[in-house]
Amino acid sequence: MTAVTSHHRPVTAAEPGPLVDVVAEPLTRGARRSRVPRWLRRLSGPFVLLLAWAVSAEAGWLNRDLFPPPGEVFGAAWDLLASGQLQAHVGQSMLRVLTGTVLGVLAGVVIAVVAGLTRIGEDLLDSTMQVFKAVPNFALTPLLVIWMGIGEGPKILLITLGVAIAIYINTYSGIRSVDAQLVEVAQTVGAKRSTLIRHIVLPGATPGFLVGLRLGLSSAWLSLIFAETINTTEGIGFLMSRAQTLLQFDVSVLIILIYAVAGLASYALVRLLERRLLAWRNGFQGV
Amino acid sequence: MTTDAAVRIRSARRAFGTQQVLSGLDLDIVEGEFVAMLGHSGSGKSTLLRAMAGLDPEVTGSVLVPRERAVVFQNPRLLPWRRVLPNVTFALAAGDARQRGRAALAEVGLAAKEQAWPATLSGGEAQRVSLARALVREPKLLLLDEPFGALDALTRLKMYELLRALCDRHRPAVLHVTHDVDEAILLADRVTVLRDGLVRLDLPVGLPAPRSRTSPDFAGLRQRLLGELGVTESIGTGSHS
Numbered sequence: 001m002t003a004v005t006s007h008h009r010p011v012t013a014a015e016p017g018p019l020v021d022v023v024a025e026p027l028t029r030g031a032r033r034s035r036v037p038r039w040l041r042r043l044s045g046p047f048v049l050l051l052a053w054a055v056s057a058e059a060g061w062l063n064r065d066l067f068p069p070p071g072e073v074f075g076a077a078w079d080l081l082a083s084g085q086l087q088a089h090v091g092q093s094m095l096r097v098l099t100g101t102v103l104g105v106l107a108g109v110v111i112a113v114v115a116g117l118t119r120i121g122e123d124l125l126d127s128t129m130q131v132f133k134a135v136p137n138f139a140l141t142p143l144l145v146i147w148m149g150i151g152e153g154p155k156i157l158l159i160t161l162g163v164a165i166a167i168y169i170n171t172y173s174g175i176r177s178v179d180a181q182l183v184e185v186a187q188t189v190g191a192k193r194s195t196l197i198r199h200i201v202l203p204g205a206t207p208g209f210l211v212g213l214r215l216g217l218s219s220a221w222l223s224l225i226f227a228e229t230i231n232t233t234e235g236i237g238f239l240m241s242r243a244q245t246l247l248q249f250d251v252s253v254l255i256i257l258i259y260a261v262a263g264l265a266s267y268a269l270v271r272l273l274e275r276r277l278l279a280w281r282n283g284f285q286g287v
Numbered sequence: 288m289t290t291d292a293a294v295r296i297r298s299a300r301r302a303f304g305t306q307q308v309l310s311g312l313d314l315d316i317v318e319g320e321f322v323a324m325l326g327h328s329g330s331g332k333s334t335l336l337r338a339m340a341g342l343d344p345e346v347t348g349s350v351l352v353p354r355e356r357a358v359v360f361q362n363p364r365l366l367p368w369r370r371v372l373p374n375v376t377f378a379l380a381a382g383d384a385r386q387r388g389r390a391a392l393a394e395v396g397l398a399a400k401e402q403a404w405p406a407t408l409s410g411g412e413a414q415r416v417s418l419a420r421a422l423v424r425e426p427k428l429l430l431l432d433e434p435f436g437a438l439d440a441l442t443r444l445k446m447y448e449l450l451r452a453l454c455d456r457h458r459p460a461v462l463h464v465t466h467d468v469d470e471a472i473l474l475a476d477r478v479t480v481l482r483d484g485l486v487r488l489d490l491p492v493g494l495p496a497p498r499s500r501t502s503p504d505f506a507g508l509r510q511r512l513l514g515e516l517g518v519t520e521s522i523g524t525g526s527h528s
Contacts, residue, residue, distance in 0.1 A: 181364050188340050188358045189424065191378035199377065203368040280368040280404050 039268075046264065068250040073257065076250040085239075090258065093235040096227065097220045097262075100156045104163025104216060109209070112168045116175030117201065129168050137162050137219075138226045145230055155227035162223045166216035167209065174208020175201055206277050210270060217266035221259060291318040293428055293460030294339065298348040301334055301484075308334045309346065310484035318427070319458040323465060323475035325512060331484045332464040336432050339462065353460075356428040357421035361436045363413040365405040365420075372401040375419045391423035392416070394453060411442035415449070422453060429459040435470065447473055468512050472505060473498050480515045488515045 050070065056062050057069030064072075080086035111129065114121035137158060144154035178201055186196045228237020236255050243251035294316035301309040308331040316322050326332045338346040340358045365374045376388035392398050395415040405413060414434060421429060434450075435443045451474055454461055465471055471478045472492055480488040490511070494504055513519065 181360070181362065182366060184342055185358075185360075185364045185366075186378065187342060188356075189378045189420075195378050199366060199369065203366070206368070280406065 046260075066249060068253060072250045073253045076248070077254050080251070089234060089236050089239050093224055093228065093237070096152070096155055096235065097159060097224055100159025100223070101163050101217065101220050103156070104160040104220070105167055105213065107160065108164040108167025108212065108216070109171055111164070112171035112175060112205070113197070113201070116172050116205070117197070126172070129165060132161065133165050133169060137223060141226055141230065150231040154230060155232070158227045159220050159223040162219035163216035166219055167212040170208040170212030170215070171205050174205030177208070178204035210274050210277065213273070214267070214270045217270065218263060221262055221266070292316070293318045293320070293353055294462070295351040296339075296349065299335065299338060299346060299350055300348050301331075301338065301343065301346045308484050309338070311348065312485055314479070314486060316428075316460045316462060318460055321454055321461040321463065321474060321476045323463045323471035323478045324481055325465060325468060325471050325478065325516060326481035327466070327516065330481045332481050333432055335481070336430050336462060336464050339428070340430050353427035355424065355426050356430060357424050357426035358430045358432065359414070359417050359421050359434045361433040363417040365413055365416055367405050370401070371397065371403050371405065371408070371416055374405065374416055375423055377420060379423065387423050388419075391419040394422065395419045395449060410438055411446065414438060414446065418450070418453070422457060425457065426459050429454070429461045431461065431463040433465055436465075443470075450474065468509050468516070469500060471512070472508055473500070478512060480512060488512070
């Protein structure tokens, strides 16, 4: 270097220059606690949709006869509540979903454990379940009616089948992905087969099971719609088809809302279960 | 063979495909004896240890070990969905299992962590839990498969002391598989070198109790073992074979 004419500015301790304060500006803001509870923030999306609907209806962008505003829909809900019909129909539908889901979860878990733990179980059950998975649930509807009549049987069975398949597929793959190293630990400490299943296989398959439960619950509500098209006079599917026949669009929209809330509630239930059952994943300390 | 044999292995053989990993190996360990086994990767150390643990149904020959044996693997292998104490008492018959588990945790210095999730433990802590899980079973044979291989050098030094103290107290027979020559000399009563599926060298360590890497006997033994492993320390001061 020759003939340095301009002085470089001396760097002093008093001049932080390009340093940034990572305490004041951390890269991860997500860690900071918001004052708004999480569940409330998660509801903000659906709430914005509702608001958009109300505003569009008020502004006259929607045809009131074809897409009724929220007020009319809640009015319809109120009338149905006052006459006791809504509770009865929703109650009946929930009972079907609950019964079908409980039976489906039990069947799915039992079949997954048998197929996941034994070679003969796998040979007998896995391809069978894959066949059931390949057949569209709803193609079975007419057959089920012919076989079982129009009572509760075929409705609940339709829901059970969908749930059982979703639970089976995911729990089975969960069992098969259990860490072989942990199974060896069980062998070296001389654990009994029941101990192995209770302490290693089932906890290890829990994440898969919860994925299955999430899919199974959405399948349950979907199956319910089909199930309630089978000759029935009770349930929200019945309300829906009656509203269509009578051109009660407010009731139709109300039923759609009920399906939406049911779906959201099922999702919340699975998340709650995940938080409790998978607490070990992130080192959650409390119980 | 005396009557207090804890391990008696004769003509142990194991092949993977065409590759012979154990080629008719013999090994004896007496009660309370701490044997280290050195060898390169693929020399058959882990295969032998797994055979002794009873995890290898394909091994042939005679492998006699006590029924009461416990294994500590390189990876702690804790059940991530159970807290520390139930991990230690895993598969123990009920009764006083919890008290024994607490005592074992206290021995490895983790009494305060009994309610912690494994995911929150450091590597050294997790391996101490794994050690407690082995000791709580009061094994007559303790099998250690490179138990400190994944730990940092400082943690490893503390673990040496802990392991040696625990073994002196409980007196199990120990087979400690490692690739670290210093570790073998610091810990063991006897050091063996495995090559091509056979025990090629079997030496008593015979150094006095507080063992120091700086003693000339230590250095001599290390040279001999490194030579047997076909390694020279011509570059740096690395102590790993």
